[in-house]
Each structure stands twice: as structure tokens, then as C-alpha cells.
Amino acid sequence: MASFGKFRWISRRITTQSSAPLRICVVGSGPAGFYTAEKILKAHEKVEVDIIDRLPTPFGLVRSGVAPDHPETKIVTNQFSRVAQNERCSFFGNVCLGSSITLPELREMYNAVVLAYGAESDRSLGIPGEELAGIYAAREFVWWYNGHPDCRNLDPDLKSTDTAVIFGQGNVALDVARILLRPTAELARTDIASHALAALEESSIRKVYLVGRRGPVQAACTAKELREVLGIKDLHIHIQPADLVTTPADEIEMKNNRIRRRVYELLSKAVTPVHAPHPGRRELHFVFFRKPDKFLESNDRSGHLGGVQLEKTILKGDDELVKQVAVGTGVYEEISCGLSLKSIGYKSIAIDGLPFDSYKGIVPNIGGRVFADASKDHMQYETGLYVCGWLKRGPTGIVATNLYCAEETLACISDDIGKGVLTSNSPKPGRDGLLQLLDSRNTRVVTFDAWEKIDAEEKRRGNLKNKPREKLTTWEELLKV
Ligand code: NAP
Numbered sequence: 001m002a003s004f005g006k007f008r009w010i011s012r013r014i015t016t017q018s019s020a021p022l023r024i025c026v027v028g029s030g031p032a033g034f035y036t037a038e039k040i041l042k043a044h045e046k047v048e049v050d051i052i053d054r055l056p057t058p059f060g061l062v063r064s065g066v067a068p069d070h071p072e073t074k075i076v077t078n079q080f081s082r083v084a085q086n087e088r089c090s091f092f093g094n095v096c097l098g099s100s101i102t103l104p105e106l107r108e109m110y111n112a113v114v115l116a117y118g119a120e121s122d123r124s125l126g127i128p129g130e131e132l133a134g135i136y137a138a139r140e141f142v143w144w145y146n147g148h149p150d151c152r153n154l155d156p157d158l159k160s161t162d163t164a165v166i167f168g169q170g171n172v173a174l175d176v177a178r179i180l181l182r183p184t185a186e187l188a189r190t191d192i193a194s195h196a197l198a199a200l201e202e203s204s205i206r207k208v209y210l211v212g213r214r215g216p217v218q219a220a221c222t223a224k225e226l227r228e229v230l231g232i233k234d235l236h237i238h239i240q241p242a243d244l245v246t247t248p249a250d251e252i253e254m255k256n257n258r259i260r261r262r263v264y265e266l267l268s269k270a271v272t273p274v275h276a277p278h279p280g281r282r283e284l285h286f287v288f289f290r291k292p293d294k295f296l297e298s299n300d301r302s303g304h305l306g307g308v309q310l311e312k313t314i315l316k317g318d319d320e321l322v323k324q325v326a327v328g329t330g331v332y333e334e335i336s337c338g339l340s341l342k343s344i345g346y347k348s349i350a351i352d353g354l355p356f357d358s359y360k361g362i363v364p365n366i367g368g369r370v371f372a373d374a375s376k377d378h379m380q381y382e383t384g385l386y387v388c389g390w391l392k393r394g395p396t397g398i399v400a401t402n403l404y405c406a407e408e409t410l411a412c413i414s415d416d417i418g419k420g421v422l423t424s425n426s427p428k429p430g431r432d433g434l435l436q437l438l439d440s441r442n443t444r445v446v447t448f449d450a451w452e453k454i455d456a457e458e459k460r461r462g463n464l465k466n467k468p469r470e471k472l473t474t475w476e477e478l479l480k481v
Helices: 005-015 031-043 060-064 071-084 103-109 138-145 171-181 194-201 223-230 248-256 258-270 401-418 430-440 448-464 475-480
Strands: 023-027 048-052 089-093 112-115 135-137 163-167 207-211 236-239 283-287 290-297 305-316 325-336 339-342 369-375 378-387
Touching (some): 023 103, 031 048, 031 060, 031 112, 031 401, 060 071, 089 448, 103 112, 103 430, 135 138, 138 171, 138 194, 138 339, 163 325, 171 207, 171 223, 223 258, 236 258, 248 258, 305 339
Parallel strands (some): 023 048, 023 112, 048 089, 112 378, 135 339, 236 283
Antiparallel strands (some): 290 305, 305 325, 369 378
């Protein structure tokens, strides 16, 4: 078996104790996983926490989701590193729940398991043409520019078109629009993956359309992120004046929601005055009240995207309590484009042995306790199984939202510890058992020490290019280091 310095020391210490500590495994090392681990360690002096992740690298969405030009959001990894360095905590990367180890096996080895593996899939539009080349989920594009090893080879063609259409107007849509439009000299100073920077430097995309099925009052983004994209140097902003006209229902929505009002006000003031055409200038078009109807194949390139057909919408539902929904009008229009990014929400993936609500894309739970059976007169929980983060509440919220989410899950765990629900007759094997099983399956575990080597190497390579880090972006490179 490979050497696990800290782990051996801890396991010797445990065996000398009279009462075995409770052992908890957290699956997923993104913000939800790390906040949960931190809170468990703080609240329970004798509990040991192991965090596993399918990637060799920790920090989940902070590494692979947060945009490279948002370094301030990544500072939280310092806090997460301190958690991983706690002597009662271990990180084991390159361990995939479902293939390296099953959920029943994990539950057998630990007193409790907290699932915080996020949302690694995407909602689909379900419209004709979605399989054409040139159409990606925004998640894939984000993973590509953030150097996630699964999207290293995505290789989106940014050279054969001058137009990209993005569906959705949430913060992810704004992130991908910004990366497509921002001067690459500015991106070069970030930790953007080098393959993505090279492709963006050669990109011919000049026009980006951000398409929303509802109006400017309902745009799902937040003001700070909107201000950032509107502030891109030399960017021409287009919005149809008619789309900015509000209805009484819109006014009610804005009265009840300050963020919606702020976003609307920013959009209203954003339109660039029309001057003489400025060749080569980059353009951002906010398109409202249009829903995707079909993707159109290119006339010149078989199997490749050539445009999108949109259906005009109107909003229905003006009750204060019911959100206004977009309804098609039967009027259609087209935009020619060679690239389209679907930014309409992430989706969690179910695993064997886990109750899963496929409609909502979450694990059914109350406050983080997983339901075994939620029928009307029979509420039964899975003993020792909890969720946190996007898998618990769906793909919404910022990094810090997971702090509150973790507190709620911790409350359930603490309650169960207090009631003795998690105590077993014989001590659970925890990390000893986990590592033995993984070793028998030839799984190469990446410890936090090993991650620190990757981290140092990435920073060293970044330093040579005046970047905070140059990410290693293939499984081979990561495991080699
Ligand atoms: P989101 O905020 O839920 O936005 C999804 C967008 O997709 C909405 O505009 C929605 O429109 C649209 N949409 C959904 N289904 C659609 C369909 N069938 N056809 C057309 N449009 C459709 O999701 P997100 O942008 O993926 O962001 C996820 C979470 O991460 C959010 O909470 C976000 O704030 C957060 N985030 C934060 C930051 C940051 O703080 N910098 C950065 C990235 C992400 P409707 O409103 O009409 O449904």
C-alpha cells in the first residue's frame, strides 16, 4: 500500500483511544464539502472527517467553476486548505463514488456520509438540432477555460464564426459572455488554462447574443456581475428599446425585489449610443422575450450549427405571488451563428443506491437529512446519510450560500450524534478501511500532500508566465506530479 504519512500517524493514535471516534466521510471537495467538514470538526472534537473527490484536485467549483478573472472568489481555498491540514481531516482525491467505491460500501465504513458532490451535468433544451457541432453546455465551456481535465479536449471552434448565441441570462451566462468578449491581454494575467487563452487569442467572435425567454426585469443575473460585463473596454451594448418597457406586473416584481430593480436599472442605462460603425468592435446584444425554438444546420458545413430560431414570447401571470412565465406567440426569427452555449442551469447526477428526485435534480431531504421514504404518512430517513450544496438544494447561490447550507446539514448531524443514532456497536474502519479497499482496487489515491505538490508545480509554471498559476489540465499530468 502507498505511504500516507499523516494518515498512519492518526490511525495509530486512534487505536490507543478507549472509545473509537465517529468517522464521517464527505463526498465532494467543493465549497459545500469543505464548509461541512470545517463545521463538523469545529463542533465535534472527537469526530474524524475524510473528504473524497473524483478529481485529483480539491476545491470543486472554486477551481473549475469560478471564472479566472474572479481571483478574489478563490481566496476561500486558503481557508479550505487549513481544514484539510487539520489532523482530524484527510483529503483523498482521484476517488470516484460509484466506480472506485459504491455508496453502500462507503456507508458501511463510516458512521455517516455527507454527499456534497454538486451538479456535474446540465439541463437540456430538448429542441431540434441540439446535437449539432458548435453547441455546448456552458458548464463544458467553463470547465474548458478553467482547465478541468474532463473538458481539456473540448476544443470549441472560435475561428469559423463571428457570432455566439448564449441561452440564459444568469451569472454563468454572464461569465461565459465576458470570457468571450474580454480583451485577452487582461485574461492572460489570470489562471485561465493556456489552451483556452490561445484559442481566445485567435477567436473571431465579435458578437455575443445573450438570449432570455423573459424580460429585463426577470434577468437571472446579479448587479455586480452585470456591471462587470457592461464595463468591458470598448464594448458596444445593444438592447431593443421596446424590450425595456415595463408592465404593472414588472413594477410589482421590482418593488418586491431590490436585485431585480437594480439589474433592470443597469440594463436601461447600458445601451451604447449609436455612432458611426466601428469595424471590429465587439458587441454584446441582450435579447429579451425570445425562447429557443430550434438550432439550424449550417448550409456550408454539414452537421454544424449555422443559426438559431427563436420564438417571440409574452409574459403571463401577474399575480404578486406567481412568477411571470414566458409563453410563445408563434412569431419566429433567426440569428446566424456558429457557436451556441446553453446556460440554462446545471443538474446533479444520481448514483446507485441513492434516493433521487429526477424532476428537481436533487436528493430528497429535509435540512440535509436524506429521505428513504417520503410518502404522506410515512416519513423515514436514511440513517447516517446527509446532503449539502447543489445536490441538496439545486444549482443556485454563490460560494458563501454553502456556508449556511452546511450549518443546516451540521445541525442534523449534531442532532443525530446527540441522540446516539450514528454510534455503531463496533468501531467503523473509516480511512483505514477506505484506503485498504482502494488499494485492493489499484486506485491511486491523491492525498492533500500530493495536491500541494500539484499546487506548487502549477504556481511555479504560472510564475514563468506572470500568471497566478498555470493549471495542469490532463489526468496524466496531474497524476504524474
Ligand atoms: P440561473 O441563475 O438559474 O440562470 C438560468 C437561466 O437560464 C435563467 O435566465 C433562466 O431563465 C434560463 N433558462 C432556464 N431554462 C430555460 C429554458 N428552457 N429556455 C430558456 N432559458 C432557460 O443559473 P446559472 O446562471 O447556471 O447560475 C447558477 C448559480 O450560480 C446561480 O445562483 C448564480 O448566481 C451562481 N453563480 C454566481 C456567480 C457569481 O456570483 N459571480 C457566477 C456564476 C454563477 P428563467 O428565469 O426564465 O427561468
